[in-house]
Amino acid sequence: MITRRDFLTVLARLAPIVGGSGIFLSDPFWQRFLSRDDYGLAHAGNYADELIRTAPRARYWRSLHKDSTVQCFLCAHSCVIKGNERGRCRTRINVNGELRSLVYGRPVSIHVDPIEKKPFYHFLPGAEAYSLGSSGCPFQCKFCQNWELSQSWPEDYQVSYTPPANIVRSVLSKKVPVISFTYNEPTVFTEYLIDIARDAKKHGLRSTIISCGFMNEAPLAEMCKALDAIKIDLKGYSERFYRTVSNAELRPVLRSIKQISRSRTHLEIVNLIVPTLNDSDRMLKELINWISGELGPDVPVHFSRFHPSYQMLNLPPTPVSTLERARDMAISGGINYAYVGNVPSHPGNHTYCPGCKKTVVRRHGYFLQEMNVKGGRCSFCNRKIAGVWA
Ligand code: SF4
Known part of the structure; x- marks a missing residue:
């Protein structure tokens, strides 16, 4: 019997072939087709019922006082959600108004990774x-790249409830100094990550997220306040690109980036360059x-290399020369720390002092080879290097 996962994989592989317009699994037609019956596990329905029964009250929403309808304002979609329905992210459900x-307390993927993999290059290298x-x-x-998580439904992965304190205990037992909320978009589990991060802070741990930046101002x-570092994917400097490729908008992302930069939280930006879609000189120049x-x-x-994935198997990987061009444009445009990402061993992976131009952090893949930043300053010329170094 074909499982729901197999079916999703086939859909993803077919999407570029059926015209490149993309099949969004949130489209009502596909949602109907992807009913729980085809999940392939006899007890999936019970698990979904258990999830709904035990799901805690969300934050960041209001009642619209008509037919139990509510409006979520966690992210800029601001979904209006009727009784028994979910928002576009599939993780927030209206139960009796x-x-x-x-997804509170239901992590489905946990790994210990180098912080450079997020990527953070200026936060505790x-x-x-x-x-x-x-x-x-x-x-x-x-x-x-993580569509099996990001485009899944909470009931697709059956996991037991893990309270925030258990996560913090697990981090402490592994003697790891940082927690990263990542893989899918952490905004959808904001309540959970904030509770974990607050508890983690009491134990001297730092917390970070890797996000699309689509959350609203209040969350x-x-x-x-709760996090120490945020990495935002700025996918392209074009509303059209956001609409057609991500089914979203650019404007809220720019607003979030400005808000983070005004806060005390460390910020890094990734721009994944996809051949023919967001690699023009014009778009890169506007973004820079x-x-x-x-x-x-x-x-x-970080200008990162695209590799064919999910519904874009029809495009080639980004030429390294494109990433080098973007990095050169950024440096000429006044950005001090511009990187070539997803190309291991490239000289554009290293950090260079903007003053004396010497290599202050040398990297090989996700690993450090040489560190010439001491007390947040270049060891050669004593210039301050932006970031969190200890
Ligand atoms: S977090 Fe989910 S439910 Fe809330 S507005 Fe965004 S997409 Fe809609």
């Missing part, structure tokens, strides 16, 4: 990060001008 989170994610996402990026303000104009020269920017 109350919005509940189906060389540290290990206890990384966890759940299911669901407000976006439907056609090139998603982001809470995140900035916006970053240097709005955020200044010191926010690290």
